[in-house]
Amino acid sequence: MKHYLKHALILSSLVPLLYAGMCVAAEKGSALKNDSLRSEPFVDAKVTGSFARGENLEIIKKQGAWLQVKSAKGSGWVRLLSVKRGAASAGNQAAGVLAVASGRAGTGQVVSTTGVRGLSEQELKAAKFNEEEVKTLESYTLSADKGRAFAKAGKLNSIAFKNLKEAKGGTE
Amino acid sequence: MNAKPRVTSIMSTHKRNLISTLLASLLGLVSLQSAAFDFKGALKDAVEKEIGQKTDSQTNPAEAASSTDSAKANSTTASQEAAFNWKNPSTTEEISLGREIAGNLLGAAPLVKDAALQKYVNSVGRWVASQSERPELPWRFGVIESEDLNAFAAPGGYIMLTKGLYRKLQNEAQLAGVLGHEIAHVVKKHQLKVLQKQQLLSMGAGLLSDKYAKDNALISKAIGSGAEISARSLDKSAEYEADRLGLSYATRAGYEPYGLAEVLQTLGQSSSNDASVALLFKTHPHPDERLTALSESVGSQLDKITGKTLENRFYLLK
Numbered sequence: 222m223k224h225y226l227k228h229a230l231i232l233s234s235l236v237p238l239l240y241a242g243m244c245v246a247a248e249k250g251s252a253l254k255n256d257s258l259r260s261e262p263f264v265d266a267k268v269t270g271s272f273a274r275g276e277n278l279e280i281i282k283k284q285g286a287w288l289q290v291k292s293a294k295g296s297g298w299v300r301l302l303s304v305k306r307g308a309a310s311a312g313n314q315a316a317g318v319l320a321v322a323s324g325r326a327g328t329g330q331v332v333s334t335t336g337v338r339g340l341s342e343q344e345l346k347a348a349k350f351n352e353e354e355v356k357t358l359e360s361y362t363l364s365a366d367k368g369r370a371f372a373k374a375g376k377l378n379s380i381a382f383k384n385l386k387e388a389k390g391g392t393e
Numbered sequence: 394m395n396a397k398p399r400v401t402s403i404m405s406t407h408k409r410n411l412i413s414t415l416l417a418s419l420l421g422l423v424s425l426q427s428a429a430f431d432f433k434g435a436l437k438d439a440v441e442k443e444i445g446q447k448t449d450s451q452t453n454p455a456e457a458a459s460s461t462d463s464a465k466a467n468s469t470t471a472s473q474e475a476a477f478n479w480k481n482p483s484t485t486e487e488i489s490l491g492r493e494i495a496g497n498l499l500g501a502a503p504l505v506k507d508a509a510l511q512k513y514v515n516s517v518g519r520w521v522a523s524q525s526e527r528p529e530l531p532w533r534f535g536v537i538e539s540e541d542l543n544a545f546a547a548p549g550g551y552i553m554l555t556k557g558l559y560r561k562l563q564n565e566a567q568l569a570g571v572l573g574h575e576i577a578h579v580v581k582k583h584q585l586k587v588l589q590k591q592q593l594l595s596m597g598a599g600l601l602s603d604k605y606a607k608d609n610a611l612i613s614k615a616i617g618s619g620a621e622i623s624a625r626s627l628d629k630s631a632e633y634e635a636d637r638l639g640l641s642y643a644t645r646a647g648y649e650p651y652g653l654a655e656v657l658q659t660l661g662q663s664s665s666n667d668a669s670v671a672l673l674f675k676t677h678p679h680p681d682e683r684l685t686a687l688s689e690s691v692g693s694q695l696d697k698i699t700g701k702t703l704e705n706r707f708y709l710l711k
């Protein structure tokens with residue numbers, strides 16, 4: 222009896238270790254909202270589980286606009302917008318918390334604009350008007366008809382879809 | 394042609410209207426708090442009122458009805474009368490302003506010399522723009538020589554994205570999402586409103602002082618640094634709005650709706666210490682915040698929508 226217990230103890234302590242080891246390879250993520258997990262990357266696929274907003278997830282695979290993830294309550298596919306990739310946040314509600322977790326200090330209404338490199342504001346300010354380049358840019362302008370023809374060539378069909386509105390109150 | 398001299402002679406037209414509004418709000422303020430008189434605040438109030446009025450009275454129906462094709466608007470930019478109506482700029486004025494800004498931006502980073510690439514981006518952009526509330530604008534799109542990750546919009550339909558950002562894209566739906574975001578800035582006149590406010594403020598300051606009233610350089614100064622406006626911080630809410638509308642336009646165009654979200658995911662992986670995203674991160678909310686906001690707006694509205702990603706015809710950089 223004692224032996225069994227000892228084995229069981231060793232085993233049970235090993236399992237989390239192994240599990241942790243496996244986790245290193247997978248990408249971490251966190252849930253941006255409550256959503257269902259599906260057996261396949263399709264909206265009408267069978268629901269295999271769920272997760273809650275703020276929950277830590279493990280991202281296994283990405284396919285188009287879908288992510289295959291593992292949550293505490295099973296694994297499956299979710300839409301891209303339900304999950305934030307990268308280091309998991311503290312797992313709390315507000316967007317502000319995500320911002321803090323991602324190391325951003327700016328909390329004001331207007332984002333700060335100092336000390337940039339690359340195509341910097343300084344460079345942009347110093348830039349001289351280039352007539353030649355604007356003319357070239359304008360020479361590429363297409364008519365609405367040309368755009369339509371291009372869409373048709375790609376079998377793109379315009380659909381009815383209303384402009385998205387600002388979410389009320391921030392949470393659903 | 395450099396438009397700077399043209400823009401300097403702007404002041405005359407709306408002096409009187411602005412003065413009356415200014416006076417009204419000045420009076421209001423004085424009576425409220427005669428001790429601590431906030432001149433700048435009064436100006437700002439007046440200007441915001443002016444722009445606010447403008448936005449309300451000039452919504453899309455008139456514009457949409459006025460033209461069916463871009464040809465007309467195309468021939469606008471060159472010849473202008475002296476006056477530029479800052480309080481309520483016409484579409485022609487808006488385009489000429491955007492042209493100036495785009496020209497300055499191209500002075501900092503020229504177009505990528507690849508006509509096939511530029512044509513491809515214009516095709517996608519034109520089709521997405523046709524789903525917007527301002528399809529009649531002469532939309533132009535360009536990929537510019539910069540390894541930064543960023544995209545820019547200037548009033549009147551001038552839109553540019555960097556080669557560095559283009560390189561990160563994997564399919565046409567993602568490109569459509571990015572262009573959609575910039576198109577939305579133009580449609581909503583986000584940059585134009587910032588410029589208007591700034592101009593009317595400096596004009597207002599001039600009106601109340603003879604010294605400044607004669608100093609036209611004060612006015613040209615603001616436009617002089619025109620390229621920078623395209624990268625300047627907008628209100629965070631303007632960025633969220635552009636995300637929502639950009640996604641909506643791309644979706645209406647028949648694309649897989651998650652293109653923009655995928656790009657935001659990619660950007661979110663970049664370290665904020667990375668120089669190539671420095672300007673983007675300084676001028677936009679963090680991609681994670683944008684994704685969260687977008688996610689909340691979307692809710693379940695995209696659940697039944699499938700669109701095309703068209704990675705097969707996505708133009709690969711040479």
